[in-house]
Amino acid sequence: MMEGKTFSTLKISSLKKEFPAMNNESVGAFALVLHSHIPFVRKAGEWPFGEEWLYEGLMETYIPLLDIIYDLLEEGIKAKFAISITPVLMEQLNDQYLLSRFEHFMDKEIERADRDARKFSSRKDYAYERLAIFYRTIFSKVKKSYYERYQRDLLSAFRKLQNENCIEVLCSTATHGYLPLLKCDSSIYAQVKIGIETYRKYFGKRPRGFWLPECGYRPEYYFEEAGKKYYKPALDEFLVEQGVEYFICDTHALEGMETYSAEKRIGPYGEVKAPKIECERKSRGTSFLPYFLKSGCAVFSRNKETGLQVWSGEWGYPGDGNYREFHKKDSDSGLQYWRITDRKIDLGLKQIYVPENTVLKINENADHFNHLVEDLLLNFRKRNGQYGIVVSPYDTELFGHWWFEGIFWLKEVVKKIYLNPNVKAMTLSEYFTCSNPVEVIDLPESSWGNGGKHYVWYNSETEWxxxxxxxxxxxxxxxxxxxxxxxxxxxxxxxxxxxxxxxxxxxxxxxxxxxxxxxxxxxxxxxxxxxxxxxxxxxxxxxxxxxxxxxxxxxxxxxxxxxxxxxxxxxxxxxxx
Missing domain, CATH: 1.20.1430.10 (Families 57/38 glycoside transferase, middle domain)
Known part of the structure; x- marks a missing residue:
C-alpha cells in the first residue's frame, strides 16, 4: 500500500517492477479462490431452513476441505488456495452453542446411515446397504477429524495453514451485505470495518485481499437529497481506508463480455429465472492480469472458461451421469443413494450411485481442468508476452455439498497442477506481490449475479x-x-x-x-x-x-x-x- 497517495498523484512508470521467475519453466500462474459463507442461523430454525445449513456446510464441505489440504501438506504439496471466510461465518464457527449442536448433528447422521444399512440389509438390497456403510464411514471420518485433527477449532486450523503459507484467507463484509445497494456510507464503512476487525481477531493480522459479496461493485458517484449534493465514494475507497490491497470482480466488468447465464449453473444460483439483462460491453483489460483503480486498490477478475467448467449444470464437470444426484433423497433418512444418470430424466428414473465409477471420472475431469489452465496461460503468453494468472473463484459449498465429488476433484487438481511445469499455483497475494500491474482503469457497476448487475437482489419480488x-x-x-x-x-x-x-x-x-x-x-x-x-x-x-x-x-x-x-x-x- 502507498499511504497518503492515490494513483492520480503518481506516475505509472514509478510503479513498474520486474516479475521474478516463478520457476525455470512456468508460463503463468493459477489461483483457485473459494468463497465460504453461511448466513447467521443461530437459534433461527433448524430444518429444513436454519442451523442445518451450517451443520451441512461443516459436515460436507469445510471439514473435508481442511482434510484434503492437510493431507496434501503431508505429501509435501501446498494447496495455495485463497479461501474467503465471511466474518458472520467466523463467528458461527467459534460459537460453542452451535458447535455443540453440530456434534449432535454428526451423531444423528451416523445413526441415519446405520439405520439405512440395517433396513437395506433386511430387504437384501445389498448395493444400497454398501452405500449406507459408505456414508457411515465418511461421516465417522469427519467426526474423527473434527475432534482429533482440529480439536473442535476449525478457525485455528485455517489460521495454521495460512501461517505456513499453504493457503491465504481473504476477508469479507460483516454479514455479507450487498454493498452496491446500501444507501448510507456509514453502513458500507461498518460492514467493511467490522469485517476487518473480526478477521484480525481470528487470524492475528490484517487481510491483504477482500471478497466483495456477490462480487458486487459500484464506482463513485454524486447523490442529491433535500437540495444537497453528496459525494459517494467508490467501494474500493472503503477498502483502501482499511488497508486492503485488492479484491475480485466478475469477468464482464473487465473484459466487457456478456455474463454466462445463472440458469445454467449448478447450486443455488441455478434456480434464478430472470429476463435477459444488458450488461457491460466495454472492454477495460484482460482477466489474466490485475489492474489498479485510482484509489490505489487493485482488482483481479474471474476467468470465464474455468468458471464454466465447474459452475455449468449443462456441460460442466458436475453434470456427469456418474456423479451423485443432489436432489433425490431417501424418504426416511434424507441420504442420497442415486446418481445423476441423465440430467434430463425424471428423479424417479435415476439409477443407483456407484462411488467406484466416479474415480476415473474425477481424475479425467481434473486432468482436463489442468490442461485447460495450461492452454489458457500458454495462449495468453504467446499473445501478450506476459506472465498471466488464471483466477478461478467458486462458492466453497459447491464442493462436497452441491457437487459431492467436488472435494476429491479439488485434491486431484492441486496434485496435477503441482506436477505441471508450465503452471505455478499461487495465492493472489503472492502473485500481486511479484506482478507488475501498471495500468489504472475504471470499473463499472457489476456483480457475478444474473445479468451482471443487481437483478438477483433487486427485482419485483425483492424491491420492497x-x-x-x-x-x-x-x-x-x-x-x-x-x-x-x-x-x-x-x-x-x-x-x-x-x-x-x-x-x-x-x-x-x-x-x-x-x-x-x-x-x-x-x-x-x-x-x-x-x-x-x-x-x-x-x-x-x-x-x-x-x-x-x-x-x-x-x-x-x-x-x-x-x-x-x-x-x-x-x-x-x-x-x-
Whole structure:
C-alpha cells in the first residue's frame, strides 16, 4: 500500500517492477479462490431452513476441505488456495452453542446411515446397504477429524495453514451485505470495518485481499437529497481506508463480455429465472492480469472458461451421469443413494450411485481442468508476452455439498497442477506481490449475479426490502448522533441495534427469495431483524428502562450474539457534500 497517495498523484512508470521467475519453466500462474459463507442461523430454525445449513456446510464441505489440504501438506504439496471466510461465518464457527449442536448433528447422521444399512440389509438390497456403510464411514471420518485433527477449532486450523503459507484467507463484509445497494456510507464503512476487525481477531493480522459479496461493485458517484449534493465514494475507497490491497470482480466488468447465464449453473444460483439483462460491453483489460483503480486498490477478475467448467449444470464437470444426484433423497433418512444418470430424466428414473465409477471420472475431469489452465496461460503468453494468472473463484459449498465429488476433484487438481511445469499455483497475494500491474482503469457497476448487475437482489419480488433497510440506516445514524456518549443499558441497546441492522443488510434474504430456495423463511428473517431493530430503538427513546425492557435486550443479545466487540459509533454519518 502507498499511504497518503492515490494513483492520480503518481506516475505509472514509478510503479513498474520486474516479475521474478516463478520457476525455470512456468508460463503463468493459477489461483483457485473459494468463497465460504453461511448466513447467521443461530437459534433461527433448524430444518429444513436454519442451523442445518451450517451443520451441512461443516459436515460436507469445510471439514473435508481442511482434510484434503492437510493431507496434501503431508505429501509435501501446498494447496495455495485463497479461501474467503465471511466474518458472520467466523463467528458461527467459534460459537460453542452451535458447535455443540453440530456434534449432535454428526451423531444423528451416523445413526441415519446405520439405520439405512440395517433396513437395506433386511430387504437384501445389498448395493444400497454398501452405500449406507459408505456414508457411515465418511461421516465417522469427519467426526474423527473434527475432534482429533482440529480439536473442535476449525478457525485455528485455517489460521495454521495460512501461517505456513499453504493457503491465504481473504476477508469479507460483516454479514455479507450487498454493498452496491446500501444507501448510507456509514453502513458500507461498518460492514467493511467490522469485517476487518473480526478477521484480525481470528487470524492475528490484517487481510491483504477482500471478497466483495456477490462480487458486487459500484464506482463513485454524486447523490442529491433535500437540495444537497453528496459525494459517494467508490467501494474500493472503503477498502483502501482499511488497508486492503485488492479484491475480485466478475469477468464482464473487465473484459466487457456478456455474463454466462445463472440458469445454467449448478447450486443455488441455478434456480434464478430472470429476463435477459444488458450488461457491460466495454472492454477495460484482460482477466489474466490485475489492474489498479485510482484509489490505489487493485482488482483481479474471474476467468470465464474455468468458471464454466465447474459452475455449468449443462456441460460442466458436475453434470456427469456418474456423479451423485443432489436432489433425490431417501424418504426416511434424507441420504442420497442415486446418481445423476441423465440430467434430463425424471428423479424417479435415476439409477443407483456407484462411488467406484466416479474415480476415473474425477481424475479425467481434473486432468482436463489442468490442461485447460495450461492452454489458457500458454495462449495468453504467446499473445501478450506476459506472465498471466488464471483466477478461478467458486462458492466453497459447491464442493462436497452441491457437487459431492467436488472435494476429491479439488485434491486431484492441486496434485496435477503441482506436477505441471508450465503452471505455478499461487495465492493472489503472492502473485500481486511479484506482478507488475501498471495500468489504472475504471470499473463499472457489476456483480457475478444474473445479468451482471443487481437483478438477483433487486427485482419485483425483492424491491420492497430496500425501503426498510434505508429507513433503518437513517434511524441508526440519527440514534448515534443523539446518543453519542451512551453507557450502560443505552449503549447495550445501541450496540444490539447495530447488530440487527447488519443482519438486516445480509444479501442472503433477497437472494433466497429470488432463487425460491427459502422464500418464506428469508422474508420472515428479514422482517424479524427489522422488528428487533425498531423495538430496540423504541426502547432507547423511552430513556427509562424497566426490567421488562432489560430482559428483552438480554434475550436478543443471547440470540443474535455475533460481533461482541461491536461499537455502535461506527454507524455515525459519513456523507460528504
Amino acid at each position: 426490502f430496500w425501503p426498510y433497510i434505508y429507513e433503518a440506516e437513517k434511524l441508526m445514524e440519527s440514534a448515534v448522533k443523539k446518543y453519542t456518549h451512551s453507557k450502560g443499558v443505552s449503549r447495550g441497546l445501541l450496540n444490539q441495534a447495530a447488530r440487527e441492522l447488519l443482519l438486516l443488510q445480509s444479501s442472503d434474504w433477497p437472494f433466497l427469495v429470488t432463487t425460491g430456495q427459502a422464500k418464506e423463511y428469508a422474508t420472515q428473517r428479514f422482517l424479524l431483524h427489522y422488528q428487533r431493530f425498531r423495538n430496540l430503538i423504541g426502547i432507547l427513546e423511552k430513556s427509562e428502562f424497566g426490567q421488562k425492557e432489560i430482559n428483552y435486550l438480554q434475550e436478543i443479545e443471547d440470540i443474535d450474539n455475533l460481533f461482541p466487540e461491536i461499537d455502535y459509533y461506527l454507524f455515525s454519518s459519513k456523507e460528504k457534500e
